[in-house]
Every structure is written in C-alpha cells, then in structure tokens.
Amino acid sequence: KSPKLPANSYWIYQIIGLDVYDENDRHLGKIEEIMRTKVNDIYIVRKEGDTCKKKEYLIPAIKDIVKKIDLNSKKMVIKMMAGMEDI
Incomplete structure (x- = not known):
C-alpha cells in the first residue's frame, strides 16, 4: 500500500490515464x-484526431491551470x- 499523500497530491499512477476537459467540458484527451x-x-495530454495524427497538449501541473481532479470519475x-x- 502506498503512503498517504498530503491533500491535493497524487501518485503518478493515479494521474496517467485521466480524461482531461477544459472548463467548458470540452474533452482534450487523456494524460499519457x-x-x-x-x-x-507537465502532463502530456493526447487525443486521437480524425486523421492518424494525435493532438497534443502540454499542461503544467499547477493550481492556476489544474482546477479539479476526480479520481473516481477519472477526470x-x-x-x-x-x-x-x-502546441
């Protein structure tokens, strides 16, 4: 079992795979x-496009950018x- 982290801190394995949305509920992709x-x-978020090319976002892991993490809904x-x- 992993040691307990301070509030609003997460293990890398908990963050990888989360679906990322903007504040308008637009899906940006998954943290890969x-x-x-x-x-x-820096969270590297990728989303499959209509073509073979993936859209990629580099999201700084800072409180001014990351507004909410919900591990139960993986969001x-x-x-x-x-x-x-x-980018």
Whole structure:
C-alpha cells in the first residue's frame, strides 16, 4: 500500500490515464505521460484526431491551470491559458 499523500497530491499512477476537459467540458484527451521538471510536472495530454495524427497538449501541473481532479470519475478539469492550444 502506498503512503498517504498530503491533500491535493497524487501518485503518478493515479494521474496517467485521466480524461482531461477544459472548463467548458470540452474533452482534450487523456494524460499519457508526465514530464518531470525542477519547477513542476507537465502532463502530456493526447487525443486521437480524425486523421492518424494525435493532438497534443502540454499542461503544467499547477493550481492556476489544474482546477479539479476526480479520481473516481477519472477526470481532470483544466483552465486553458493563452497559447496552450497552439502546441
């Protein structure tokens, strides 16, 4: 069993696979990877497109962006910031 984490902290295995939505309930994709950095983690969110190409978002794991994580429904809600959709 994993040790208990502080409130609003999660293990990587709990985050991988979550469906990510913006605040307008638009599905952006699933978290497929987590990039570790010195400052904060970056969630790599990918969604299959109509073509073979996947749409990819790099979401900083900070409270100004990540608004809600619901492990029971496997859902994360984020606030899209300027430039995040241009990646």
